[in-house]
Amino acid sequence: MPSLRLPGCTLGTRRASMIVIALALGAAGSSAPGQPPGQLKSLEEKEKQGQVVEVGPGMLQLRLPMGGELWQAMPGPNAKIEVTGKASREMLQPKQFINCSISLDEFGELTGPALQLVFTDGGTPGVMAGGLGIAEPGAKRFAGKRPAGTYLLAGTIKQVEGDLVTVLAGREKFDVTVPAEAELLVRSTNIGLASPGDRVEVEGRYYQRGKVLLSELTITLTKPVEPPPAKNKARRPQQVQ
Numbered sequence: 001m002p003s004l005r006l007p008g009c010t011l012g013t014r015r016a017s018m019i020v021i022a023l024a025l026g027a028a029g030s031s032a033p034g035q036p037p038g039q040l041k042s043l044e045e046k047e048k049q050g051q052v053v054e055v056g057p058g059m060l061q062l063r064l065p066m067g068g069e070l071w072q073a074m075p076g077p078n079a080k081i082e083v084t085g086k087a088s089r090e091m092l093q094p095k096q097f098i099n100c101s102i103s104l105d106e107f108g109e110l111t112g113p114a115l116q117l118v119f120t121d122g123g124t125p126g127v128m129a130g131g132l133g134i135a136e137p138g139a140k141r142f143a144g145k146r147p148a149g150t151y152l153l154a155g156t157i158k159q160v161e162g163d164l165v166t167v168l169a170g171r172e173k174f175d176v177t178v179p180a181e182a183e184l185l186v187r188s189t190n191i192g193l194a195s196p197g198d199r200v201e202v203e204g205r206y207y208q209r210g211k212v213l214l215s216e217l218t219i220t221l222t223k224p225v226e227p228p229p230a231k232n233k234a235r236r237p238q239q240v241q
Contacts, residue, residue: 042205043212052198052219060191062200064212073204075191075214083193085221087119087184092165093227096157097122099134100167102176106148113163113177114153118185119225125155125169134187186225194219 043064050064060073075081100114120134128135128151135154153176155169167174186193203216 038207040205040207043202048203049199049201052194052196052200054196055191055194057192060194062202064200064202070210072211073202073214073217074212075217079214080216081189081191082217083186083188083190083219083221085186085193085198086224087186088224088226089180089184090227091119091184091225092117092157092160092178094157094159097155098157098167099123099152099154100176100178101150102127102153102174103150104146104148108146110174110176113179114165114182115179116183116185117178118187121188121190123154127169127172128152128154184224186221191217191219193221193225195221195223198222
């Protein structure tokens with residue numbers, strides 16, 4: 001299962017819920033049987049920024065603009081989704097997929113700590129050129145003996161002992177020091193990470209006000225991401241007024 005996915009909110013169940021909401025949005029915009037739906041409209045510029053009001057399985061309610069009207073929102077099939085924010089130190093645990101910049105000497109040994117670490121939805125493990133950012137699918141990977149320099153490490157956390165984080169990147173293992181002052185970030189497409197009060201930027205169209213199909217959704221988390229709760233303590237949908 002990919003990292004950062006909350007219990008009860010796997011990719012398959014999210015897709016099924018999205019289909020149900022999409023059908024509901026389409027039905028709400030239709031006229032009487034046999035008649036064409038009303039004119040499809042785009043959100044006004046002032047309505048493209050707001051906040052999350054409620055989020056749960058198959059549910060995303062936004063207030064657009066900030067302090068304005070309530071909207072039931074649904075990302076379209078090809079919607080561009082980006083969820084960004086900070087992560088708590090407790091997210092440093094086994095099975096989480098991370099990206100971080102590392103410096104290697106001519107012997108392949110790490111020469112310093114990782115001062116920024118990014119939790120992602122997953123990816124292809126490896127050591128890539130370019131020491132910053134997120135590994136792209138076509139990024140050049142370096143195996144075996146590498147020239148001294150800065151690289152991007154992508155892999156899964158195997159264990160954590162204090163500030164020492166062991167990361168598996170394919171068949172290789174790296175013991176990365178992640179000091180207390182390191183910046184821990186999240187970059188995901190998982191809407192389930194959102195909570196009431198998070199800021200949103202959207203692009204979308206609608207037939208009926210209050211129900212919008214999104215083509216772009218950017219959520220900026222206001223609270224650090226915590227590890228998923230225990231299975232018997234699943235997070236319930238919350239509301240913000």
